[in-house]
Amino acid sequence: MPSAALSVAFAGPLVTVQDSGRPGNMRFGVSASGPMDRLAFDAANAALGNATGQSAIEVSLGGVILQCREGDVTVAITGGDFVVAHGAAETRSWTVLTLRKGERLAVRAGKSGSWAYIAFAGTLEATEWLGSRATHSTSGFGGGALQTGQSLTVSDATTREDRLGDIERPDFIPTGPIRVVTGPQDQHFAPETVAQFLSSAFKITDAYDRMGMRLNGPGLELDGALSIPSEPIVRGSVQVSGDGVPTVLLADHQTTGGYPKIATVVSSDIGRLAQTRAGDTIQFTAISSQQAITEARECAKRAADYLAHIAVPRGTLEQRLMRENLIQGCIYD
8 A cells, every 4th residue: 555755844842653552561660651641642543443552643732743745644633722734724633634745734732732643544654662662752762752854654544535524522531630549658648748639739830741740839748758669650650759749650650669659640530631731730639449440440431432433434525415414495486
């Protein structure tokens, strides 16, 4: 099948190739990496009928501009509320369009959200590392960070007229405080400190990248245990350093650490937390471990149903028009 050749006309910081990640390699001390917002990433591939976890480009607030040099390829853009410029037309993310030879596609930060995803109807060729094309941002291993002037190839590139247009957004994303399960080292904090963590507002600082986000709020005083023996860390761990500042660990988190963790963000809330921006204010609320397990299962079911729904082709323009009752009757003189 034909390939599409693209060039990177501009790439801001932290524009990387990602796939579903390498969680099985955490036992070797290697971060799982993968997309910051897993549902949005999966939705971009599903909207094109791609296999789950197929490689895509993750775009940060710095944005990216791609130019198609050879061939045609249909792309899907999801994630935060980003601005999408395709030739002379401008739209928003959560859309499917076809990029043809000579055309440019620009994706830049819009009203909200920190991460957008560009998936291709084809296979984005990228370097594989430990069985994954997911990029570990601090080392560069994996598919890698995009650089201005770089060339990209999409093999088996296709155009999908039956998938063009807006992508239905998920309607089951929770709102309100970010849900956490307290611990596993909440015993190293005074009870009033844990209560303060759960009742206070925290502002996301500029110290926010794929590894984690530092929060600005009331100091969380430790109860005499500055460090503990290093132990495994998971995405969503809220660790507190000696100065009482909490950091939420995200996709490229280290695999072990010795700072006490006051809480862990539930998996179904990590995507929406990752889509916040520096300067945004968040709050946390505690749920039980059993509630978190139940919520994770229910969220996974809702996500699977949603992805299956948007993966169904909508038909070509002609087919869509034929399905619509555009004329309800005729009047003859």
